Amino acid sequence: MSRPDGEPLVGIVVVSHSAKAAEGAVDIARQQAPEVTIVPAGGDVDGGLGEDPNAIAEAIQRADSGAGVVVVMDLNGAVTAAKVALTMVDPDLAGRTRLSDGPLVEGAFVAAIQASIGDPLDEVLQAARDAAHLEKAVD
């Protein structure tokens, strides 16, 4: 998707070991940033717990509007699968895709907000990473 001035927005892909977790994280992020393309890629090919590099590659393609894609992931299985997916997409697209080492749900949420205001790729990535320190007022 794009900003009112026509510049494309960064897209977000949510890769989880669980399809439900990925879809839930996308629902939360979309509520905050409906104008951003946020795509879930959770679970294995049969819908069970696991990862599917093909589905992740398709999600990256769908999420890109030309401004690049930030991928948030939960566990290292998701990271490994996302790296495989990057070998399956066009090299130009892979070159404008960033993998976040921040948390899944919180990272998707914060990254979507930053993407919605038109922040560039590496700033959206930084927001997703910094979500590890999202303040939760538990005390």
Place this chain on the structure above:
Amino acid sequence: MSRPDGEPLVGIVVVSHSAKAAEGAVDIARQQAPEVTIVPAGGDVDGGLGEDPNAIAEAIQRADSGAGVVVVMDLNGAVTAAKVALTMVDPDLAGRTRLSDGPLVEGAFVAAIQASIGDPLDEVLQAARDAAHLEKAVD
């Protein structure tokens, strides 16, 4: 639930703005630690995005086996609702319930593993908090 020696295990509650995200996080954590009681409490009373303090209070009661409960949450709405829930449960149970400021999915995963080996309440809490720094090998 309890350890082979009969000592109870710490329970986990997963509170999310999204029912799907909470259920997915529980699925992931249970796969690693099936012997731990891990209870989702996501979404509002109608199943939409939001929080339900009553459901969170019930989840805390279900998760406790006497060793206490660690609650992981995604956003500050979940934190607020969990605090309300703590006023609704028995004061003894509230006294052995801890709110984590760590990430939702990663925190539930790590906390469940630590609970499964019989770690005490405050160590499981610390694991849930430290999940903010869970290494994801993105480079």
